[in-house]
Amino acid sequence: MSQLIEAVIKDKKSWGDYFFVTFQAPELAALAAPGQFVMVKVSPKGPPLLRRPFSLASADREEGTIAIFFQRVGLGTNLLSRYSPGEKISLIGPLGRGFSFEDLAFPGELLLIGGGRGIAPLYYLAQKLKERGLKVIIFYGGKTQSDLPLREALAKKKLADKLILATEDGSLGFKGLITDVLEQEVLSPLAKKAFVCGPEAMMKKVAELLRRWNLPGEFSLEAFMGCGFGVCWGCVRWIKRGQEYQLVRICQEGPVFSREDIKWSEEE
Amino acid sequence: MVDLSVDLGFIRLSNPIFTASGTCGYGLEMIPFLELKKLGGVVVKGLYFEPRQGNPPPRLVETTAGLLNAIGLPGIGVEAFAREVLPQLHQQQATVIVNVCGNTDDEYERVVRYLDDHPGIAFYELNISCPNVKEGGQCPALDARATFRIVSRVKKATQRPIMTKLSPNVTDITIIARAAEEAGSDALSLVNTFLGLAVDVETGQPKLANVWGGLSGPAIKPLALRMVYQVVQTVKVPVVGIGGIVTGYDALEFLAVGAKAVEVGTANFVNPRVTLQIIDELQNFCQKKQLSRIEDYIGSFRPRREKQKT
Incomplete structure (x- = not known):
């Protein structure tokens, strides 16, 4: 059951136009699952009038926190990026149906494929998969190096058994689209399932590849x-x-x- | 304690705040956020006889202080509604108002005849004004004769009271209001959304798949209020005001000009508890004004007399 709450911002990290904001929200943290999202009222009185949806990028029951990861692209994200720790913001969540991973067991490799800000729900999912001792391969792509800000946290927290980066300009990792890398990488026979979030064109291409490989996949749509x-x-x-x-x-x-x-x- | 109850003639309601059709689903989706029984009424999503898919996406565009939609009335149809939804709404002790739709006069009649056999509906809101379902935004509420014809037919077909929901997309809404009243409508609700358009300047394409849609939200409040005032001056049946209501003060404006109740729409999307806040704000306002009943405030609007022009 989702809730409407006022949450205090606990922490904010930023890398250029990318932001990772953590909220003190024990009511939401207690219920949250990877793939779910929150609706955020970025300005108390508007504009914009409507809330904006953000995938959960993390939730910690013990700490009572949830987090979102977003890119500053328009009016809503611009306003949201200006909040500071200690300030309050209205949230509705957790909302929607997330990824299904409860039935997955070792052995087998899970492919997490994220494009740009689409890494957000996969960052949360990877934490849960690693807690279960599952093998996680993360494909993380963007236009350029600065579009992959969560790469360090993914490595530091050991959320991927293998982290494959790709940039269109070649400034980091493979040069090209993440889907090119996916095609070139030798698909392990142990690959079991893919979890995908990113731009529509990227997800469509990944869906084609998964179909060709006869591999199940779940996509988080925007x-x-x-x-x-x-x-x-x-x-x-x-x-x-x-x-x-x-x-x-x-x-x-x-x-x-x-x-x-x-x-x-x-x-x- | 202030008495917030209001009398629509055919029913007395605990307070004048309803959720508007199409903004609270079938009511059940709101249960995580509020107790439905605390509302004056819950107007559920428009129902056709058969299930419908509605319009293709994109269906929504946010505009300045408003929301442009072309949802196209997707829905589960009357059978699933009566079987699956209505008993749950009854369990919640909600005052249920069903928004009735039809592609033809016949379909409107079939919907009310079917629903009349099921208990737990207070009255019907006759949706003759959805701008998104007919080519070119045509709907019966744009024409006094079509309005009269459909309202008369539905009135004969049902045992329950009907409230006709009017479109603002007309030159003189009082003509349509009078037609609905003469046809036997027990109440009127207004307004539905204003036809609007949004263009993607990069592509030169409309932002909505349906090209244009209906505008709602705070942007339309003064437009709606003027029309409600005009209609209250024209008809004898109770009028329910709709259009851009977000706060208790917005609701009070409509009540002041003579609306017996109001429907809250787009604001539910932003704050699903907004209706309860509005009810609290009405309580506080009445206490401050030392009014024991909200009904003493309804129709209190007094336009200043025009100064003599010299």
Whole structure:
């Protein structure tokens, strides 16, 4: 059950246009799971009028904290980036259905594939997978070096058994798209499942590769949302339900969907 | 304790605050945030007879102090509503108002006939004004004759009171209001959303898949308030005000001009508890003004007399 709370900002880290903000929110931390999100009121009185959705990038039950990781791209994220520790902000969460990983067991490798700010829910997922002693391979790509700010934390916290970085300009890791790397990397026969979040074009390409490799995958989809808790029906996408595609709410039935259920193009 | 109850003639409600159709789902989605029984009424999402997918995405664009939508009334249809939702709303002791839709006169009638057999609905809100479901934004509420025809037909088909929801996208809303009243509508609610457009200047494409949509939110409040005032002056049946209400003071403006109750819409998306806050604010306002009943405040608006022009 989600809640509407006022949370105090506990910590804020930034790297250029990327921010990692931690909130004291024990009510949310107690319920949160990887892949879920929160709706944040970035200005108390607006504008913007509506809340903005952010994937959870972490949740710590003992500390009573949750965190989001975002890129400053528009009005909402710009305002959000200006908050300082100690300030209060209104949150609704945790919302949506997250990744399913409860049934996964060793041995086997799990591929976490994130593009840019799409690393956020995977950063949280990796923590949970490592707690379970699972083997995690993280693919983390961006346009340039500065788009991969969580690489150090991923390494420091040992959240990946193998961390593969890619930048389009070659400033760090492989030169090219993360999907190129994925194609070139020899897929281990132990690979079991992929978890993906990033730009639409990237996710579509990854979905194709997974289909070719006959590998299950879960994708965290992004959408503009009116409410985030299922009442406005604004964030829909064509998703397979039974034998047919239906317009399904990303906020309520998602944001995480299985690869084979997502309609990636008009032809499907 | 202030008496916030209001009388719509055919029903007395515990307070004048409803959630507006399309902004609280089927009501059940709001349960994590509020007790439905504390609301004057819960107007559930518009129901057609059959389930519907609604419009393709993108369906929403945020505008300055507003929200432009072209959702297109997706829904589960009356059977699933009566079977799965209504008993749960009943359990929550919610005052349920069902927003009734139809593609044809016949469908409106089928919806109310079907729902009349199910207990737990206080009255119907007749949605003749959704701008997103017909080509070119055409809907019955744009035409007095079509309004009269549909309201008369539904009125004959149901045992329950009906409240007709009007569109603001007309030159003179009082003409439509009078048509609905003459056709037997027991109350009127207004306004639905204002037709609007948003353009992506990079691509030259509309921001909504449906090209245009309906504007809601604080941006429309003064427009809606003017229309509510005009309609209150025109008809005898109770009027329920809708349009951009976020605070208790917004609600009071509508009550002042004579609305017997109000519906809160877009604000629910931002704060799903906003209706309860508005109810508290009404309580506080009445205490401050030493009003024992909110009904003593309704219709208190007194326009200043125009000064004689020389």
